Amino acid sequence: MTAANVRAVESWTLDPLTTYVQEATARLVLLMTPAGQVLAQSGFSRAVDVMSAAALGAAIIASTTELARQLGQPPFAGLTHQGERQGIFLASFTTERGPLVALVVYDLMASSLGLVQLFFDHLVAELRAASPKAKETRQVLAADFERELNESLNSLFGR
């Protein structure tokens, strides 16, 4: 897979994610905030798929984080689900930019959970090294939201 398959809203994620996709032989990767804001993607061809996957991934992270809280322990590090031909790996981690979530889909014929997890550690280290400081929070206006969403989708799909 070439760098052309990885698209990023925040450019500092591009190199680490490109390396990860190649090393882990991942089919789809989504890098986002726990709120579902997408920072980068690889392998998705339609905006609607990215938005759905981001929303579902963020929802799963929110559910498991709450479950961990009720069990009185720190949030779960990762979650895996293996199907007949594909597997899903979902994990959250912290960077200077703030907490991030990665959703990885891999083909069992091309990769494995072991490889996906092994190179995920490298991805996290590289993202932490490249990460900018957290942005100051500001009030989100409806007009800004729609404009920023469109800009993000343009970046993710090269429009």
Add this chain to the structure above:
Amino acid sequence: MNAVAFGRALEQVTQVRGVRGAMLVSGQDGLVVAEQLMEGLRGPAVAALAASLSSRLSRAMGAAGLGIGQFWHLQCEGGALLVVPAASGLLVVAVADPEVNVGLVRLELLRAAEVAR
């Protein structure tokens, strides 16, 4: 088949002079099931990469009509990686010094694979 039996089987492999570590690895996932490794060996990394290699080799041998692999020996400058697939889908993996007695390691790996059957 339990953790104690796995541990004993791996111990037999690591008792061969020159063996730095032995692992039982899930062939499909590349995850460590049991391990006995010397300090400094990165078990999860070796497991993931050995399973990936094993999967590709199996497909290559299948495509060539050679059947199921029984023993793989990768000799490198600084050591050797030896793998025996068990019938259960587990892989018995050994990491050894370059001058290890390969025949003896192979024998112990095959015995361990019987335990993991």
